Amino acid sequence: MPRHPQRLWEKLDKDDIIVLRAVEQLSPRYEFAPVEVIERKARLPPPRILRSLDKLNQLKLVRRNMGSIVGYSLTFYGLNVLAFDALYRRRVIDTLGDRIGVGKEGEVYIGLTPNGEKVIVKFHREGRSSFQRIRRLRSFVMNVDRKQWHRIAKMLGEREFKIMVVLEREGAMIPKPISWNRNAVVQQYIPGVELYRIKELDEETANQVLGDILRTIEIAYNKVGIVHGDLSEYNVLVSEDGRGYVIDWPQYVYKEEPNAMELLRRDIEYITSFFRRRFGVRIDPTAFFNKLAGAS
Ligand SMILES: Nc1ncnc2c1ncn2[C@@H]1O[C@H](COP(=O)(O)OP(=O)(O)O)[C@@H](O)[C@H]1O
Numbered sequence: 001m002p003r004h005p006q007r008l009w010e011k012l013d014k015d016d017i018i019v020l021r022a023v024e025q026l027s028p029r030y031e032f033a034p035v036e037v038i039e040r041k042a043r044l045p046p047p048r049i050l051r052s053l054d055k056l057n058q059l060k061l062v063r064r065n066m067g068s069i070v071g072y073s074l075t076f077y078g079l080n081v082l083a084f085d086a087l088y089r090r091r092v093i094d095t096l097g098d099r100i101g102v103g104k105e106g107e108v109y110i111g112l113t114p115n116g117e118k119v120i121v122k123f124h125r126e127g128r129s130s131f132q133r134i135r136r137l138r139s140f141v142m143n144v145d146r147k148q149w150h151r152i153a154k155m156l157g158e159r160e161f162k163i164m165v166v167l168e169r170e171g172a173m174i175p176k177p178i179s180w181n182r183n184a185v186v187q188q189y190i191p192g193v194e195l196y197r198i199k200e201l202d203e204e205t206a207n208q209v210l211g212d213i214l215r216t217i218e219i220a221y222n223k224v225g226i227v228h229g230d231l232s233e234y235n236v237l238v239s240e241d242g243r244g245y246v247i248d249w250p251q252y253v254y255k256e257e258p259n260a261m262e263l264l265r266r267d268i269e270y271i272t273s274f275f276r277r278r279f280g281v282r283i284d285p286t287a288f289f290n291k292l293a294g295a296s
């Protein structure tokens, strides 16, 4: 596990963390922060800074630019290590375990809290593909300079965590949000499987899972005022006790946004047609859509 945030973090000493943070803080202003600027920011003797920069570069937590001016930028792994460091110091995470489910644009790990509670830590990367359909965010994401990808990754972490707090409060069937730092979101681990991997389900369980999903769509729309926007059998977990949990929320849109209705219709259409094809559950998507859209 060479890219594992905790394994990488364990190799670092105090100097390395200070220098890594300095490179992060300079990233809005410099594509590659020059060494002298890092020296001023980190406030350590230059030889120690150079030693740390070499080490961080070897571990691929920063990237070195060999131009006329040598400079450094933060990598995705460097950002993950800083997020892990903060979550560890705040006693949110004690141990980061195996990486699970290779995500579209990020990495998802199992973790343990200091109390031994099993959690999921999702490190956001960028979000370009999940924002492809979402016009407002697409223009935001596309307008941010490519070299400022960490701004987007952090925005995704904050967005996902904060909306999960509201959804949870309103009674949506989602994993309990626990904490967030930078691009990392910590949430309750749901023991179970992704819906797309389930080939058969008895009628009662299928109805219960679909009921949980539809209720969550309804709560999101009526009580929170949002549409998930990327709902499918890939973003639903079915727990061991046969309940459905909707995951992966960072691309949500507010219902007042121009494409919200189109996304709501699509979310409902995708999920009901999956249940029809796979388990023979018949729910009229148009009637459900009209019930929601008409009620607002
Ligand atoms: N709370 C959770 N409990 C258990 N597994 C999860 C949880 N959240 C995510 N996963 C696993 O990680 C995968 C990716 O998570 P997801 O939030 O959909 O991110 P993305 O699709 O953007 O990579 C899921 O398909 C699932 O296998």
Ligand SMILES: [Mg+2]
Residues within 6 Å of the ligand: 234, 235, 248
């Ligand atoms: Mg997903």
